Amino acid sequence: xxxxxxxxxxxxxxxxxxxxxxxxxxxxxxxxxxxxxxxxxxxxxxxxxxxxxxxxxxxxxxxxxxxxxxxxxxxxxxxxxxxxxxxxxxxxxxxxxxxxxxxxxxxxxxxxxxxxxxxxxxxxxxxxxxxxxxxxxxxxxxxxxxxxxxxxxxxxxxxxxxxxxxxxxxxxxxxxxxxxxxxxxxxxxxxxxxxxxxxxxxxxxxxxxxxxxxxxxxxxxxxxxxxxxxxxxxxxxxxxxxxxxxxxxxxxxxxxxxxxxxxxxxxxxxxx
Numbered sequence: 001x002x003x004x005x006x007x008x009x010x011x012x013x014x015x016x017x018x019x020x021x022x023x024x025x026x027x028x029x030x031x032x033x034x035x036x037x038x039x040x041x042x043x044x045x046x047x048x049x050x051x052x053x054x055x056x057x058x059x060x061x062x063x064x065x066x067x068x069x070x071x072x073x074x075x076x077x078x079x080x081x082x083x084x085x086x087x088x089x090x091x092x093x094x095x096x097x098x099x100x101x102x103x104x105x106x107x108x109x110x111x112x113x114x115x116x117x118x119x120x121x122x123x124x125x126x127x128x129x130x131x132x133x134x135x136x137x138x139x140x141x142x143x144x145x146x147x148x149x150x151x152x153x154x155x156x157x158x159x160x161x162x163x164x165x166x167x168x169x170x171x172x173x174x175x176x177x178x179x180x181x182x183x184x185x186x187x188x189x190x191x192x193x194x195x196x197x198x199x200x201x202x203x204x205x206x207x208x209x210x211x212x213x214x215x216x217x218x219x220x221x222x223x224x225x226x227x228x229x230x231x232x233x234x235x236x237x238x239x240x241x242x243x244x245x246x247x248x249x250x251x252x253x254x255x256x257x258x259x260x261x262x263x264x265x266x267x268x269x270x271x272x
């Protein structure tokens with residue numbers, strides 16, 4: 001049956017990706033990762049809105065919501081919980097960086113098993129590494145989840161310990177930006193602070209959801225630039241993404257961090 005497949009390319013189980021596709025050749029495209037549950041994409045309006053916005057930033061026409069929903073419904077069973085990744089590229093082009101005047105965007109939807117996260121990450125918190133790899137400043141792409149993720153790949157190669165959940169990424173000015181696969185928040189009293197992403201970094205959907213619902217905890221949201229010194233002095237630190245929700249951070253680079261119930265409260269709010 002078609003649903004045993006793990007990916008679709010332009011709505012077909014039989015299509016292939018051309019070596020001249022600009023996503024393959026140059027990382028010229030965007031993507032989103034989300035949870036599929038009971039045949040439906042979680043938080044789909046926010047994911048699609050961000051997909052459209054990211055495509056517009058690099059001047060790609062985003063496929064319609066009807067096309068993407070058709071792909072998801074073909075690929076995922078009603079009784080499964082799994083991970084969907086949606087990739088949109090500019091499509092095929094000639095050799096060279098100049099994109100064709102007219103392109104036909106390519107869309108790929110993949111299906112992966114839902115990760116089995118260790119239970120202690122939710123009950124006890126997680127350990128973070130501080131990456132030596134720095135994020136380059138590029139305001140034109142700041143916030144966009146584009147396909148060129150070599151900085152994240154290099155950063156993720158810096159540790160192999162299973163006890164480390166993720167690594168903190170700084171920019172070239174040593175400001176805290178995000179983790180390799182998550183956004184980050186710090187709490188000081190009743191203020192919940194997340195790094196500004198106007199120069200670099202990925203603006204995740206869960207980050208936006210936490211910003212929108214923080215008043216229900218209740219906390220005041222602040223978006224600003226801060227460094228490691230301020231990070232280490234926080235009352236609490238959490239990281240978040242669309243798959244696991246939120247983790248409490250208990251150590252950073254082996255140094256203990258103050259902990260509380262912030263991640264648990266945020267997970268509860270996200271589920272509500």
